[in-house]
Amino acid sequence: MKRSEFTVSARRTVQAVFGRSLSDVPSAYPDLFRKADKVCLVFGSGAPRSLEVRTLRLFPDRRNAYFRFRLPFSEKAKTMEQAAGLCSFLFGKGFSRDSLLIAAGGGAVTDLSGFAASIYMRGMNWVSVPTTFLGQIDAGLGGKTAVNLGGAKNIAGTFWLPSLTVCDTAFLDSLPPGELRSGSGELIKYAMIGPAPLRRSLTRHMSEALAGNKAALTACVSACADYKLRLVSRDERDETGVREVLNFGHTAGHAFEAMSGGRLPHGLAVARGIRFALIVSRETGLLGGADFEALNGALDRLRLPPAGIPMDMRRFSALVSRDKKARSAGNRFVLLKGPGRAVAAENVPARVLRKAFEGALK
Numbered sequence: 001m002k003r004s005e006f007t008v009s010a011r012r013t014v015q016a017v018f019g020r021s022l023s024d025v026p027s028a029y030p031d032l033f034r035k036a037d038k039v040c041l042v043f044g045s046g047a048p049r050s051l052e053v054r055t056l057r058l059f060p061d062r063r064n065a066y067f068r069f070r071l072p073f074s075e076k077a078k079t080m081e082q083a084a085g086l087c088s089f090l091f092g093k094g095f096s097r098d099s100l101l102i103a104a105g106g107g108a109v110t111d112l113s114g115f116a117a118s119i120y121m122r123g124m125n126w127v128s129v130p131t132t133f134l135g136q137i138d139a140g141l142g143g144k145t146a147v148n149l150g151g152a153k154n155i156a157g158t159f160w161l162p163s164l165t166v167c168d169t170a171f172l173d174s175l176p177p178g179e180l181r182s183g184s185g186e187l188i189k190y191a192m193i194g195p196a197p198l199r200r201s202l203t204r205h206m207s208e209a210l211a212g213n214k215a216a217l218t219a220c221v222s223a224c225a226d227y228k229l230r231l232v233s234r235d236e237r238d239e240t241g242v243r244e245v246l247n248f249g250h251t252a253g254h255a256f257e258a259m260s261g262g263r264l265p266h267g268l269a270v271a272r273g274i275r276f277a278l279i280v281s282r283e284t285g286l287l288g289g290a291d292f293e294a295l296n297g298a299l300d301r302l303r304l305p306p307a308g309i310p311m312d313m314r315r316f317s318a319l320v321s322r323d324k325k326a327r328s329a330g331n332r333f334v335l336l337k338g339p340g341r342a343v344a345a346e347n348v349p350a351r352v353l354r355k356a357f358e359g360a361l362k
């Protein structure tokens with residue numbers, strides 16, 4: 001068990017624990033669990049039974065007093081109605097602000113549960129237990145919570161850090177290969193934006209990790225999560241630009257995800273969004289030709305399946321300009337000046353957007 005703790009402010013820290021086949025987390029964090037008068041475990045529908053068994057190994061139910069709440073399958077969980085349903089359930093069972101929510105699942109489960117935890121009685125403690133590769137390197141970390149609205153991703157949400165994040169890579173043993181592959185989009189993001197040691201480590205482990213090698217997966221999870229939590233602790237609310245680099249590939253990626261009507265998994269949409277961002281970086285003169293070839297070649301090696309998205313430039317432009325990351329500008333993207341050198345750019349011309357859109361979906 002590797003324990004990490006990053007200071008956010010004088011009163012708050014980000015705590016996380018990593019490892020494989022962990023057990024009895026409460027004994028390592030007695031304060032958090034001792035004061036919890038009630039505990040609710042949140043799972044997603046469709047997850048294997050082993051996920052619940054493993055979660056109970058992490059958090060043994062000594063008082064035989066755990067409640068369980070099940071969310072609909074995957075992205076269908078991320079609605080206001082589901083958040084209201086979970087809050088009503090907690091209220092009906094007498095949960096207080098001292099109670100604890102434990103969310104075990106993919107990014108959809110942790111996004112929705114974190115959102116409900118942030119609004120229930122104006123905020124209760126929660127523990128994030130990401131069980132997908134994408135969740136363990138990204139979605140389950142950092143306290144950005146969200147629901148989707150009007151067919152667009154993550155339109156309503158909060159910043160609400162979990163009291164603890166538990167990344168146990170044994171969960172990944174039951175992950176279908178497609179879900180492991182979906183994580184590749186976020187993994188390659190870190191391999192492009194991260195500092196040199198992280199980039200070197202991911203280059204060394206990436207292909208083995210994506211082939212399911214357990215040690216390589218654990219190495220990638222630990223390295224990516226460490227980097228992300230470090231950025232989060234310096235810019236919890238995404239206000240100073242420190243955390244913004246993590247949005248590399250995401251503005252276009254979210255648009256692709258929405259345009260696919262939910263058929264394109266988040267990580268693969270992000271991988272396409274990264275290709276989009278690389279082309280914009282080159283076309284706006286930020287990224288030199290040799291760097292572009294090297295970075296784009298790394299994406300090629302992922303052998304992305306066809307995107308299956310309509311070539312609807314008008315809809316794409318509307319989605320990227322309405323993205324919350326655009327703020328008041330017409331559009332705003334995180335681009336690259338070179339490996340590990342991310343910058344934000346606004347109001348990218350329509351000609352460049354079209355070229356990158358077509359190149360990203362090829």
Ligand SMILES: NC(=O)c1ccc[n+]([C@@H]2O[C@H](COP(=O)([O-])OP(=O)(O)OC[C@H]3O[C@@H](n4cnc5c(N)ncnc54)[C@H](O)[C@@H]3O)[C@@H](O)[C@H]2O)c1
Pocket residue numbers: 044045046047048051074075078105106107108109111131132133134135138139140141142143144145153154171172173174175176179182266267
């Ligand atoms: N909050 C953030 O910072 C952040 C960052 C990136 C992505 N996200 C969000 O995360 C979501 C995507 O997350 P995801 O890729 O984890 O997808 P997901 O939550 O949809 O889960 C994918 C599938 O994996 C299954 N699953 C989960 N754990 C499993 C396991 N251990 N074994 C077998 N099957 C398992 C689930 O039942 C589901 O069918 C999107 O909604 C995205 O917007 C959030």
